[in-house]
Amino acid sequence: MAREQVEFVQAQDLEWQPDPQFEGAECKLLSLDTDTGARTQLQRYRPGHTAEGDNPLCCGEEFYLLAGSFYLNNFEYSAGCYGYLPAGHARQRLFVPDGAVLLRFFDHLPAPLSTDPDGATARAEGREAIACLDSYRMSWDYSVHDIKLAHLGFARKNLRIDPVTGQRTFLFMTSPQAHPTNYQGPQESHPTPEEAYQLHGDLTGHVGTMYAGAYFWRPPHIPHGPFGTRGGSLSLIRFVDGAHVNIWSKEAHAFSYQQPYQPVLPEWMPVTSQSTPGENY
Ligand SMILES: [Fe+2]
Numbered sequence: 001m002a003r004e005q006v007e008f009v010q011a012q013d014l015e016w017q018p019d020p021q022f023e024g025a026e027c028k029l030l031s032l033d034t035d036t037g038a039r040t041q042l043q044r045y046r047p048g049h050t051a052e053g054d055n056p057l058c059c060g061e062e063f064y065l066l067a068g069s070f071y072l073n074n075f076e077y078s079a080g081c082y083g084y085l086p087a088g089h090a091r092q093r094l095f096v097p098d099g100a101v102l103l104r105f106f107d108h109l110p111a112p113l114s115t116d117p118d119g120a121t122a123r124a125e126g127r128e129a130i131a132c133l134d135s136y137r138m139s140w141d142y143s144v145h146d147i148k149l150a151h152l153g154f155a156r157k158n159l160r161i162d163p164v165t166g167q168r169t170f171l172f173m174t175s176p177q178a179h180p181t182n183y184q185g186p187q188e189s190h191p192t193p194e195e196a197y198q199l200h201g202d203l204t205g206h207v208g209t210m211y212a213g214a215y216f217w218r219p220p221h222i223p224h225g226p227f228g229t230r231g232g233s234l235s236l237i238r239f240v241d242g243a244h245v246n247i248w249s250k251e252a253h254a255f256s257y258q259q260p261y262q263p264v265l266p267e268w269m270p271v272t273s274q275s276t277p278g279e280n281y
Pocket residue numbers: 188189190194224
């Protein structure tokens with residue numbers, strides 16, 4: 001399998017590693033496509049980090065800033081800011097004054113543009129950059145209705161819909177004290193991979209309770225849920241390589257806030273500890 005299931009890992013349980021793709025930066029690799037090099041990772045830059053000139057990549061990238069700030073292409077990004085840069089797009093004058101931690105979603109190996117200019121051209125076809133969205137300045141969309149998710153009291157902020165594949169990236173919030181009616185409900189699945197990074201709160205599902213810093217990559221057609229939360233939750237979710245479609249099971253499955261943690265993790269993932277939930281990176 002090109003990109004194995006990761007469901008779920010608390011990022012706090014992974015160690016920062018030197019990033020072979022970005023000199024002077026550290027990473028926590030969260031999921032990896034071993035065929036293409038596509039990956040999702042946390043990236044940490046130390047205070048004072050700089051990269052002069054223009055350093056375009058041969059891959060497209062979505063990113064969301066968790067902490068700190070940085071400058072790139074004459075924009076200032078702070079916590080909650082999102083951007084999308086297609087393959088080959090300019091990346092001028094990176095400067096990280098006080099350090100930064102960000103989530104990065106690469107659609108191919110993040111290598112310099114010069115290593116694969118033709119591949120970059122193909123990957124960028126039909127796609128435009130989103131220079132900067134400050135998600136704190138966006139309003140929640142409460143109009144999305146799926147009756148089988150109504151118990152979550154959820155809302156959404158769309159960050160990006162890919163014009164080629166229809167894939168969607170969005171923030172997803174659930175209200176506190178939410179669980180399926182009578183503690184049971186159907187499971188959902190999707191025809192595309194789904195991945196999520198939890199930014200705040202708690203969210204309990206079939207694999208246990210995710211807290212801030214939880215990450216999953218779920219390949220297509222794996223049933224999941226039902227879900228509930230005690231304190232509410234905020235996650236960044238992506239449906240990858242296709243439109244977001246919910247397929248529901250006919251039978252009901254039990255929900256429990258006490259669901260034990262039963263992760264499915266790839267062999268390469270070096271989980272070193274099980275931490276106390278707290279920081280979101
Ligand atoms: Fe789902």
